[in-house]
Amino acid sequence: MRGAPEDAAQFLFHIRGPAGVGKSTLARRLEGMAREERAVTAYVDEAATDAVEAMEAISAQFAQQGAALKGFDKLLATYRQRRHEADAGAAALSAEPGADPASDRTPGAVRDGGGPAPSPSPSSMVASQIGLVGLGMIPGVGAFTGAVDPGHLAAGADRVKALLSARLRNHDDVQLVLSPLQSLVPVFLTELAEVARRHPWLVLFFDTYERSGPQLDTWLRDILVSDRYGEMPANVLVVLAGQPRLATRTWEDWLDLVTDWPLEVFTDAEARQLLTAKGVTDERVVDVILTLSERLPVLVSTLAEARPAGVSDIGDPSGTAVERFLKWETDSVRRAAALSCALPQELDEDVYRAAVDAEASELFAWLRALPFVTDHAGHCRYHDVVRNAMLRLQRQQSPARWQQQHTRLADAFRDRRTQVEEGTPPPEGWWGDDRWRAARLQETYHRLCADPRAALPGALRELLDAYAHGGGTVRRWIQTLSRAGRDSGAPAIDSWGRRLLAAVEEETHTAMGVLTVLLANGGLDPQGRSLAHTLRGRDHRNAVRYDEAVEDYSQAIALVPDAERARYGRGWTLSL
Known part of the structure; x- marks a missing residue:
């Protein structure tokens, strides 16, 4: 600057x-x-x-x-609260057996008073046609996607607006929930400008x-x-x-x-300059380091920090750079700790102690200072290049220890989650608690790494809960499942991760494709398949695709005959 x-x-x-x-x-x-x-x-x-x-x-x-951006923070808190109120209202409406589906009809339907329902407003017709009705931002309300009649689309928008207007306090709150960026970003920029002046x-x-x-x-x-x-x-x-x-x-x-x-890999001269600065001057040692690191800066730096005295310290140069680094670390406790701490995706001091053996419990400060560890506010991450090599090394050397260590970490995150559960749950349940979700996500990751075959069905079923919570949450779960597939070398999980990532990254405002992938590839038990069909039926209904909605609800009921939510959803859809 x-x-x-x-x-x-x-x-x-x-x-x-x-x-x-x-x-x-x-x-x-x-x-x-x-x-x-x-x-x-x-x-x-x-x-x-x-x-x-x-x-x-x-x-x-x-x-x-x-x-502080106080105005933005205040509006963001309002958004979170109003979105929760909207979610709770929608859930209550779907859950109440006595709710009147006819009160939410499309144009042309007959209301109790005998006249047709009013046509959608001109403003919502325009908004629907140019894609400004961001209903995908509401967890539980799918975005309007696909080729649908603009009039029907606007009618759906008006119905959802009417529901939100009944549940929320004023028009501004409705707009905040429907189009959060339109409300939040201007305030964010205004607050940013105020900070910029100072x-x-x-x-x-x-x-x-x-x-x-x-x-x-x-x-x-x-x-x-x-x-x-x-x-x-x-x-x-x-x-x-x-x-x-x-x-x-x-x-x-x-x-x-x-x-x-x-940025590119080091040139030969740049790599040698760094090694000289670190005191590594033996030409034979330099040659081996350049070979092992392929002049990748993070590995050149890592190997240079070990300061090998001579080529005899290196041994067979056919191994990975990380193996050589760990060989040069003469303290066996530190060596084991460096390997163990590659297993978590992110570490704080508590996770560090769960990952290492007792004799290394006070070495967190040493770990944070390693050249391939990024430390930000007490949370550490290994560089991906180094972490990936360490993971491959451990997975290949001792599959039994690999499973044992990941199980230990999964149990540690389970304990962290259950500690959160000792408090009062948020109104929307534990999925609404950031700490709970973070612990549950890491627990799921380590279960998948420890025993991919046994953990996969539960992880796929868990995706439905993440889907119900919102797009950001389901995206994190899919990314974590994909990462677990790569890290554990489990082809089945990796394949699932690729398919789900492709579905969630499609250019739409909804993650409905995730449900389609889950249903098409046989990863769910009957209860899970029924719930997936129910969720997809709900999203089809909200997108004014009533035939598809009825089909999904019917399949959900065929799988689980007493699926009350699916039965109610089908009845509501048929009444529209």
């Missing part, structure tokens, strides 16, 4: 390159430099699954630096953008280069760090505003 002109035209920087070249390291160093120049910064990674969560993460980090720079970092980009691209483009939501302050810089180039379909008209920052 030093020396940047006040009217700098370049405000979007893209660090890109293959895994292991140092993108995250560079982004973190840039953040440190920005802080030194009195900039307010925020660091967002793939944990943010949509634009709302990204803004929430930015706001929380700004608040830690004395730059500080020289605001710098927003988006790491692992290859994972979060598909969910954030359109929102980020809109706030940076359009006035759709308002104006971005001129002293805001954005740094993206990811593997591929930016998506052409989103950024093609704006690439001239992007400062492209490609």
Whole structure:
């Protein structure tokens, strides 16, 4: 940031390159430099699954630096509360046997008074045709997708608006639930501008953008280069760090505003320079390190930190770089701890102690300082290149210990989850508690790694609960299932992960394709299949696809004859 002109035209920087070249390291160093120049910064990674969560993460980090976005935080809290009220209202309506389906008819249906239901409003007709009715943002209410008649589509929109209007307090609350970005982003930008007036720079970092980009691209483009939501302050810089180039379909008209920052593996001279700086000068040792690391910066740095005295310390160079690093670590306790701590996806001190043996329980500070470990606010992650190699090594060396360690970690996260359950559950149940979901997600991951065949049916059934909670939640569960398939070397789980990721990343506002994949591939028991058909029937009904809805509800009842929710849903649909 030093020396940047006040009217700098370049405000979007893209660090890109293959895994292991140092993108995250560079982004973190840039953040440190920005802080030194009195900039307010925020660091967002793939944990943010949509634009709302990204803004929430930015706001929380700004608040830690004395730059709270109070107006945005207040509106976000209102959004969470109103969305819960809408969910609860919709659930209550579906659950009440005495509810009157006729009170929510489409145009042409006859109301109790004998006259036809009113036609949809002109405003909702327009909104439906141009896709502005964002009903997919409401968990439990599928988006309107597919080729449907605009009049029917608008009628469905009006019905949902009427339901929300009856449940919520005013028109603004209805709009907040239906179109959260339209309500939240302008306030976010206004608050950002207020902070920008008091500080020289605001710098927003988006790491692992290859994972979060598909969910954030359109929102980020809109706030940076359009006035759709308002104006971005001129002293805001954005740094993206990811593997591929930016998506052409989103950024093609704006690439001239992007400062492209490609990173590559070290040249031979660069790698040797780093090794010399670390005191590794024996030419034979240097040659082996260059061979093992393939000049990938993260591995060159890792191997250099071990400071081998001579080629005899290396032994057979055919093994992986990680094996060589661990061989050079002469302390067997530390060596075992480094391996064990590759198993969790993320560590805090409690997870560290659950992962390692008792004699290593006080070495967390040592682990945090390793060159391939990223430490942010007490939460540590291994670099993917190093972690993947360590996982392969352990899985191959001792399958029995692999299963034992993952089971131990799964039990630790189960205990963390049950501790949360000792408190008062939120109104929407434990799926509404962030701490509970986080523990449940990691428990599921480690069960899948420990025993893929035994854990897969339960994990697939759990996806239905995640689906019911919302798009961000089901996306996290699918990503975790996919990661468990790769990490455990389990082809069945990996295959499921690929199919589900493809379904959830389709260009629609609904994750209904996830239900179709689950139903088409035989991974659910009859109870689970019945629930999947019921959920899909509900989404078809909300999308005014009544024939498909009735078919799904009927299949749900055929599988579980006393499926009360499916019976009620079919009856309601037939009355429309």
